[in-house]
Amino acid sequence: MLEERIAELIQADVDGELGPEQRAEVTRALEQSEEARVFHSEMLRVARHLTDAPDKEPPWGLRRKIIDSIELPSMGGFANNWFRPAGYGLAMAAGVVLALGVVSIAPMKSNDFGSLVGTMVNKGQAVAGKPEAGLTIEQPEINGQVWLKNLDEAWVVEFDLASDESVEVVIDLDSAGMSFGGFAGQADYSGDENLEVSGGEVRVVNQGSRHFVLFLRSIPGAEIKPQKIEVAMNRKGELIFQGTLQSRG
Amino acid sequence: MGNNRDRALIIRCKRGDRKALGELIKNYERPIYNAAFRILGNPDDAADVTQIVFLRAFERLDQYNPEYKFFSWIYRIAINESINQKNRTRNLQSFNDEEMAVQNDPEIAIDADRVSDIIQASLMELQEDYRVVVVLRHFSDLSYRDISGILQIPEKTVKSRLYSARQLMKTELNARGVT
Numbered sequence: 291m292l293e294e295r296i297a298e299l300i301q302a303d304v305d306g307e308l309g310p311e312q313r314a315e316v317t318r319a320l321e322q323s324e325e326a327r328v329f330h331s332e333m334l335r336v337a338r339h340l341t342d343a344p345d346k347e348p349p350w351g352l353r354r355k356i357i358d359s360i361e362l363p364s365m366g367g368f369a370n371n372w373f374r375p376a377g378y379g380l381a382m383a384a385g386v387v388l389a390l391g392v393v394s395i396a397p398m399k400s401n402d403f404g405s406l407v408g409t410m411v412n413k414g415q416a417v418a419g420k421p422e423a424g425l426t427i428e429q430p431e432i433n434g435q436v437w438l439k440n441l442d443e444a445w446v447v448e449f450d451l452a453s454d455e456s457v458e459v460v461i462d463l464d465s466a467g468m469s470f471g472g473f474a475g476q477a478d479y480s481g482d483e484n485l486e487v488s489g490g491e492v493r494v495v496n497q498g499s500r501h502f503v504l505f506l507r508s509i510p511g512a513e514i515k516p517q518k519i520e521v522a523m524n525r526k527g528e529l530i531f532q533g534t535l536q537s538r539g
Numbered sequence: 540m541g542n543n544r545d546r547a548l549i550i551r552c553k554r555g556d557r558k559a560l561g562e563l564i565k566n567y568e569r570p571i572y573n574a575a576f577r578i579l580g581n582p583d584d585a586a587d588v589t590q591i592v593f594l595r596a597f598e599r600l601d602q603y604n605p606e607y608k609f610f611s612w613i614y615r616i617a618i619n620e621s622i623n624q625k626n627r628t629r630n631l632q633s634f635n636d637e638e639m640a641v642q643n644d645p646e647i648a649i650d651a652d653r654v655s656d657i658i659q660a661s662l663m664e665l666q667e668d669y670r671v672v673v674v675l676r677h678f679s680d681l682s683y684r685d686i687s688g689i690l691q692i693p694e695k696t697v698k699s700r701l702y703s704a705r706q707l708m709k710t711e712l713n714a715r716g717v718t
Contacts, residue, residue, distance in 0.1 A: 301702050305676065307683055336705045339712060340677035343655045348572040349586050354566050356593045362555045432559060452561055 292325050294422060299324065304333045349423065350437065354450050354499065425533040431525045432457045432496065438535040445506040447519060447535065449496070455525065456497045461504060462520035464490030468506040475502035496523075546608035549600070552640055564593060567610070570679055571617045577674040578621040580663045581600045581628075588624050592617045614679065618671055625667070638655075661711035669704035672697055 296319045302308050303316045319326045333358060421444075425436040434451035445468065463469060470487045473494075486493040493506060523531040545566075571592050595616050596603075603612055611634035662670055668697030675686045682700075687694045 297702070298698060301705070302683075304685070305701070317608050331704055332709055335718075336709050336712065337677065339654065339658055339717060340673065341680075341706070343658045343678070344651075345569065345573050345678075346576050346582065346585075348568055348589065352572070352589060353561075353564055353568050355544060356568065357557070357561050359590065359594060360560060360597050362557055362560060363551060366644055422586055428565070433565065514665065527556075 292323070292329055295327055296323075296484055298327060300330045300333060304330070304337050305310065319418065323432070350435070350503075351450060354434075354452075354501065357452070358499065422537045425521060425535060425537040427451065427523070427533075428533050429523070429531050431455065431528050432523055436521055438537060447504045447506065447521075448501075449494070450501050451496045452499045453496050453525075454498075456495055457530070458524045459494045460522040460524065461492040461494070462490060462522075463492065464521045466506070470517075471505035471507035473502065473504055475500065490501070542608045546605050548606070549603070550608065551641075552597075552656060553600075567593075567613055571613065574614065574617055574674050574679050575621045575624075577659070577662060577678045578667075578670060579606055579625055580616070584624050584628060585621075588617065588620045590622050591624075595620065611648070611685060611688045614675070614681075615691075618689065619673075622667065622671075657712065657715045657717050661708055661715065662712055664702055665707055669700050669707065672700040673704045673708070 298317075299308065299312055299316050299319070303313060310315065316330075320330055341523045348463050401507070411521065421439055423438040427434050432451055432453035434449065436445055436450075437448045439446050449459065451457075451459070469490065473485050475484070484495045494502065494504075519535040521531075521533050521535060524527060545563065548559045548563045550568075552563065566638065572585055576582060576590040579585050579588065592613065596613050599616075603609070606714045635703060656685075662673065663671065672686060672691065676683075677682045681689070683694045683697045686697045688698070
């Protein structure tokens with residue numbers, strides 16, 4: 291039977307909680323006792339399995355939902371009760387507004403993606419489909435996420451971004467073999483004012499917390515699946531972020 | 540997680556700086572979500588708890604004493620809210636049953652994803668106070684002292700719970716073919 295003190299020391303050793311003297315004591319115990327060695331190896335194995343288990347990715351939009359549900363005092367303002375979280379009701383409402391926002395804007399001009407937007411309404415989801423690729427942006431000027439998603443019959447690039455000042459987001463669709471099919475954003479975020487399409491390049495201006503979607507259509511004769519979409523972000527003409535949405539397979 | 544950096548972010552939040560709020564949430568969203576997921580075993584519940592944790596934290600920020608680590612404080616809220624959520628929703632059993640049903644098939648090769656699922660299912664077999672220390676130690680990578688501070692129990696109790704929990708995990712994992 292392994293001495294209780296030695297068992298405790300072995301546990302602490304596995305957790306990296308021992309000083310040099312105690313570690314030397316564990317080393318001695320391991321040299322002298324087969325039972326200690328077996329116990330040590332078992333505990334290490336269990337600890338390794340637990341530590342090696344991969345992190346789970348928080349769901350898309352959770353961070354934005356949390357941020358949007360918390361009210362801060364206005365800049366420079368102060369009060370005893372600094373924070374006024376909006377609570378569950380408003381948090382839920384934020385999610386609903388987000389969902390409604392996406393569907394409240396018609397797709398751009400000549401592109402007929404109306405049926406797709408309708409599908410999203412019926413599903414009651416702003417963001418449908420499995421992410422094929424994603425980018426996380428963590429720059430001082432802008433942060434958020436970009437996802438390439440496959441909706442049943444179409445591809446979309448979805449943006450959830452936050453920037454204090456105006457940041458230009460440039461999406462190169464040429465290398466993806468796709469062309470621009472439509473834009474959907476929050477109710478107060480119009481494609482007419484914030485979007486420019488030129489050849490295979492789409493430029494969107496982001497300022498504040500914005501959630502928007504670009505619908506893609508395949509170019510005749512090209513691959514149906516977008517292979518690679520380049521995303522760049524510029525602040526005052528200076529490149530601040532560059533990334534590639536690379537689809538699997 | 541740097542407490543000085545957290546403190547600076549909190550001060551900026553108090554001045555109404557939403558960018559600081561975003562940064563603070565960005566720093567803690569993932570660890571809180573993962574801790575909640577490992578305790579609850581359900582991604583939807585974990586997402587709900589993560590949101591509640593931040594709402595509660597900002598609601599009670601006046602009660603936060605900056606002499607203590609912010610992460611200890613927010614983790615404590617996370618653990619309490621996870622336990623509350625678990626008490627509210629008793630849907631964990633179905634998850635366990637499903638996982639156990641799958642993992643007991645010896646014909647299925649055990650790959651990394653399955654090991655992860657088996658670990659989660661084994662965790663769910665532990666009693667709550669054991670599961671919480673395992674999560675804080677192995678998934679949140681916290682020291683005995685930090686765990687002791689978060690749970691407000693003596694370090695000796697942290698050690699003994701970890702000891703028992705790991706022994707049980709060993710048996711569970713062996714029984715599920717993870718060696």
